[in-house]
Amino acid sequence: MSTASSGFKLSEWIFTTDHKRIGILYLIGSIAAFSLAGIMALLIRIEQAAPGPTIVSDAYTGGDQYNVWLYFHGAAMILGFLIPGLTGFAANYLLPLMIGAKDVAFPRINALSVWLFWAGIVVALLTFVVPDKPDIMWTGYPPYSITTAGNTALYVFTVHLIGFSSILASVNFLVTIIYMRAPGMGWNQLNMFVWSCFTALIIQLVFVPVLAAAVTLLLFDRYLGTHFFDPANGGDVLLYQNLFWFYSHPAVYVIFLPAMGIFYEIFATMAKNPIFNYKAAVYGGMCFIVLISGEVWVHHLYYSGMPDWLRIGQMVTTLLISIPVGLMTISLFGTLYKGSITFNIPMYYGTAALYLLLIGGLTGIPLAMTVMSVHLGETSFTHAHFHFIMGIFATFSVFAAVDFWFPKISGRMLNPAQGKLGFWLNFIGVNITFWPLFIIGVEGMPRRYWDYSQFPSHFAHYHKVATLGAFIVAIGMVLTISNWIISAIKGEKAPDNPWGSNSLEWTHTATPPGPGNFPKEVTVDADWTPYNYK
Amino acid sequence: MGTGRITWLMAMVIWGMLLQGAWAFSKPTEHSDIDPNLFRIDEQKYMGVKFGNEVMLLDENGKPFEFANLPNLPFVLVPAYYTCDGACFNVGVALKELLKDVKSMSAGKGFNVVFVSFDKNDTTESLSKFVKQLDIPGDPVTGWRFTRYEKPEVITQEMGKIGYKFFWSPRDRTFFHPTLVMILTPEGRVARYLNVLNVTPKDIELALLEAKSNQFKPSETLDYLVSLCYSYNFKEGRYTLSIPVFVGLGSFLLGIGLLVGSLGIYRLIYHRKNIGK
Amino acid sequence: MKRAVSALVLTGLGLPAALADAAGAKVAVPDPAASWNHLWHDVLLDLFIIGIIFLAAGLYWVWKYRATRPGQIGTAPKLDKISAIGFAVVPAFLFMADDFYLAAKGWTVWNEYRDVPRNAMEVKVTGSMWSWNFEYDNGVSTTFMVDTKEGDGLVVPVGKPVVLRMTSTDVVHSFFLPDYRVKEDMMPGRVTYLWFNPVKVGETLATCAEFCGNRHSFMWTKVKVVSQADFDTWIAKKKQGA
Structure with missing residues (x-):
């Protein structure tokens, strides 16, 4: 019954339409992107460790090298790791299992999605091959992206491929969730992770076309001589920024929601508690975020020269995001209340997530205020803020997800000592990396600088500490990822439900689940919920 | 009649040149004695310059005129000289006609029109004669003001600050000058240069809306939203449709369509399948 | 003497302040950077309070409710309808109140940033x-x-x-x-x-x-x-x- 029983055949993986294998293909691709992005991050950190050229060749060409690292780090982390890791790997592997379905609604389209994603990764990798490496950041603001000598087309095609992949995946999963739930499973009995993907995928489906359109116009301007964003010929520079963030702010929720969903699952299982105030978190939290996500993008443009009334209007909408996020946070914390918490690697990540969510969320509040943002925006304060919430919180959620479902996916247990050591290095490392950046950010250290000789000399000390932190994280990541690989091959055999979870993917499947997922058709009772431990 | 004919010609020449490609004057034509390039305004250089900060202007009655006393509205600044029966007069008439078709606002309510004379010889008399000839509708006339400089020696410098150049031609006994009006923000900063002989009422309306974009009233929301569909084209000297807005809007609707459509289609298939069972 | 001092102070503040003073209205030119620093402290305080409450609750619960024996299950009480609504509405209003408090404070300073003094x-x-x-x-x-x-x-x-x-x-x-x-x-x-x-x-x-x-x-x-x-x-x- 299990996927691994008949030995390994490459063709079985390439032509697979099984959502579980597709999920693993997503995981491999996104971890590859993550590793490369991590190497870029280390290069960036080494360069910033001291003012003046450290590893770039000199002050005149250094920017060309450094900007490629920045570009690749950003694009690979968001387009190649976070979105595919959460809505690709986790959603693929877990959604059908959690709702008691045999597969997704359109398995072949699902296979197309994953290979489009891989094609996107390959195009992104061309960055290191072409002579005119893209250097336009993951935001690609014109006129720079139009006038630069760097290869804007690679960026645009990466967005197209991964964008198209995620549109197909969104349709597929939304249909799956709506129509393929096990008989008897009502909307209020869904796993939090299912809800979080449902809401995230709605956002993704609605907003991705806008990004695809915006970057396509960029491509036309750059290579076909159109003037969509050229003010001398009737174009508008700011319009691109508006279109870009109209997608890319909602994209933050495409990452944030499933990340929260994963932690809800872990908390409920490890604390053996129902989700605290489930309906408030689902309807007041997740669904409200879907509604509000399209009305806050101007907070990325607070100092870009937008009309003042818009900057104030969207300050209010941006601050109001604290309501749904706050309700979700209360629900996450509340799930621990009077629980019976078992600590293991996923729960370590979960506990760290409480702290990361607070730091990342709260430092977002000054950035939501127009006037605060006028100083803090584009400094390393912003940089540290979104690394806490998007970078680390979401990355930890992917790690926690792999660790949590590892017994089910591989049929084997992780090495707990190595996993815990990896966790501690990761957790301590990220704090050492990003706290100094908060501090010098408030003092005015701008983002995306490789040289900062003009600033007070103590900035260099903070940067050195941050670089040290990055290396600690790097060791932690190597331990974590190697733990997955080694344990998948020769880990201890896992029982069917090692955490004693009540969710369908643990209670009703073999380990690992075979084709068709469930040995017998699943039906659930009216009082069943994945969190009902009584 | 000699002077009149030449000024007419001058206006035509400048108009023609502007029509050809806005500010991109290339070479003088046989009709003109001076290089029209001299009138060219590098808009980007002068945008945002404040007009009339410390300048004393006199109004229709020779009393001091202060911008600060105008209501907090954007205004159309029309450089002219009042003994001119050619270009300036035509600018005035053209503006009058254009503003008739600006539906969303009217002079005195949504904006003001301020003429300023760059001729040091203009007097209250020449001014009132000009006003009478122009025959602005409305009784009393609201929103149209006519001014001249108190100190003649500052005129060239002050007009130069906003990039406006003019020359007195002793031979033709006339001024050579561009047929431009400026749209200023309520605080008096140059927002747009428009050639009234080359624009439509829509352009004026859009420029005015843009000049006060921070203070539009709730009743103007729709006009403001419409204005977002246009962007100013420096090359053509007018507003053109902003295609990315429509592309963006279209792709957003496509996204919503994908959501609703794909779920809808699947619903049909699903129900048909279940009926078949 | 007093006049001389005040005249000196006035020159220090610049002509417009002097003019404003002469006109009887006391209009000091604001210092947006100082207002920003002031607001920053207020915001930090706000964040600290929220952060400490959540962090303390989180850490305390993580420690207090750790499982003591295998197979133990949580004992969280089931929320009845009223308390479920209460736990959604009350925090929502608290968050909203804080949002509006911050928005109002931010707006005040923002206006300082955008209202350019006439004598600039x-x-x-x-x-x-x-x-x-x-x-x-x-x-x-x-x-x-x-x-x-x-x-x-x-x-x-x-x-x-x-x-x-x-x-x-x-x-x-x-x-x-x-x-x-x-x-x-x-x-x-x-x-x-x-x-x-x-x-x-x-x-x-x-x-x-x-x-x-x-x-x-x-x-x-x-x-x-x-x-x-x-x-x-x-x-x-x-x-x-x-």
Whole structure:
């Protein structure tokens, strides 16, 4: 019954339409992107460790090298790791299992999605091959992206491929969730992770076309001589920024929601508690975020020269995001209340997530205020803020997800000592990396600088500490990822439900689940919920 | 009649040149004695310059005129000289006609029109004669003001600050000058240069809306939203449709369509399948 | 004597303040950077309170509710309808109240940032890859060269608000004055502005905060705040030189 029983055949993986294998293909691709992005991050950190050229060749060409690292780090982390890791790997592997379905609604389209994603990764990798490496950041603001000598087309095609992949995946999963739930499973009995993907995928489906359109116009301007964003010929520079963030702010929720969903699952299982105030978190939290996500993008443009009334209007909408996020946070914390918490690697990540969510969320509040943002925006304060919430919180959620479902996916247990050591290095490392950046950010250290000789000399000390932190994280990541690989091959055999979870993917499947997922058709009772431990 | 004919010609020449490609004057034509390039305004250089900060202007009655006393509205600044029966007069008439078709606002309510004379010889008399000839509708006339400089020696410098150049031609006994009006923000900063002989009422309306974009009233929301569909084209000297807005809007609707459509289609298939069972 | 002192103070504050004072209205020129710092402390306090409450609850529960024996299950009480609604509505209102509190505070300071004092000295800033050019009203223009450290950069008299009218000739840049807590982007085809109040004599810097290519890190300039007398001498000298 299990996927691994008949030995390994490459063709079985390439032509697979099984959502579980597709999920693993997503995981491999996104971890590859993550590793490369991590190497870029280390290069960036080494360069910033001291003012003046450290590893770039000199002050005149250094920017060309450094900007490629920045570009690749950003694009690979968001387009190649976070979105595919959460809505690709986790959603693929877990959604059908959690709702008691045999597969997704359109398995072949699902296979197309994953290979489009891989094609996107390959195009992104061309960055290191072409002579005119893209250097336009993951935001690609014109006129720079139009006038630069760097290869804007690679960026645009990466967005197209991964964008198209995620549109197909969104349709597929939304249909799956709506129509393929096990008989008897009502909307209020869904796993939090299912809800979080449902809401995230709605956002993704609605907003991705806008990004695809915006970057396509960029491509036309750059290579076909159109003037969509050229003010001398009737174009508008700011319009691109508006279109870009109209997608890319909602994209933050495409990452944030499933990340929260994963932690809800872990908390409920490890604390053996129902989700605290489930309906408030689902309807007041997740669904409200879907509604509000399209009305806050101007907070990325607070100092870009937008009309003042818009900057104030969207300050209010941006601050109001604290309501749904706050309700979700209360629900996450509340799930621990009077629980019976078992600590293991996923729960370590979960506990760290409480702290990361607070730091990342709260430092977002000054950035939501127009006037605060006028100083803090584009400094390393912003940089540290979104690394806490998007970078680390979401990355930890992917790690926690792999660790949590590892017994089910591989049929084997992780090495707990190595996993815990990896966790501690990761957790301590990220704090050492990003706290100094908060501090010098408030003092005015701008983002995306490789040289900062003009600033007070103590900035260099903070940067050195941050670089040290990055290396600690790097060791932690190597331990974590190697733990997955080694344990998948020769880990201890896992029982069917090692955490004693009540969710369908643990209670009703073999380990690992075979084709068709469930040995017998699943039906659930009216009082069943994945969190009902009584 | 000699002077009149030449000024007419001058206006035509400048108009023609502007029509050809806005500010991109290339070479003088046989009709003109001076290089029209001299009138060219590098808009980007002068945008945002404040007009009339410390300048004393006199109004229709020779009393001091202060911008600060105008209501907090954007205004159309029309450089002219009042003994001119050619270009300036035509600018005035053209503006009058254009503003008739600006539906969303009217002079005195949504904006003001301020003429300023760059001729040091203009007097209250020449001014009132000009006003009478122009025959602005409305009784009393609201929103149209006519001014001249108190100190003649500052005129060239002050007009130069906003990039406006003019020359007195002793031979033709006339001024050579561009047929431009400026749209200023309520605080008096140059927002747009428009050639009234080359624009439509829509352009004026859009420029005015843009000049006060921070203070539009709730009743103007729709006009403001419409204005977002246009962007100013420096090359053509007018507003053109902003295609990315429509592309963006279209792709957003496509996204919503994908959501609703794909779920809808699947619903049909699903129900048909279940009926078949 | 008292009059002489007050006259001195008035000159220090600049002519407009003196005029305003003479007119009987006491209009002090605000200092947005100081207001920003003040607001920053308020916001930090707000964040600390929220953060501590959540963190304390989280850490305490994590410690208190750890499982003591295998197979143990949680004992969280089931929320009845009223308390479920209460736990949604009450926090929602608390968050909203805090949002509006912060929005109102932020808006007040924001208005300071956008209302340029009438007597502000205007300087035109043009950004281009990768330097800034400053143009004064009387035609004087300066640039600071990063490589040679030559040129004066932006020179302003102390105590007089400065408004920068900004545009760019090529790509998007952002004029960031860290010490004055302000930045605003500049781009081709549009004019943007910011203002600041140089209250102290001294030298600081402005740097580019919007990614603009290869030498982005090197796009900075000196900003010198000098006494009015020094400024007058400087500008006169510049004018002669030009």
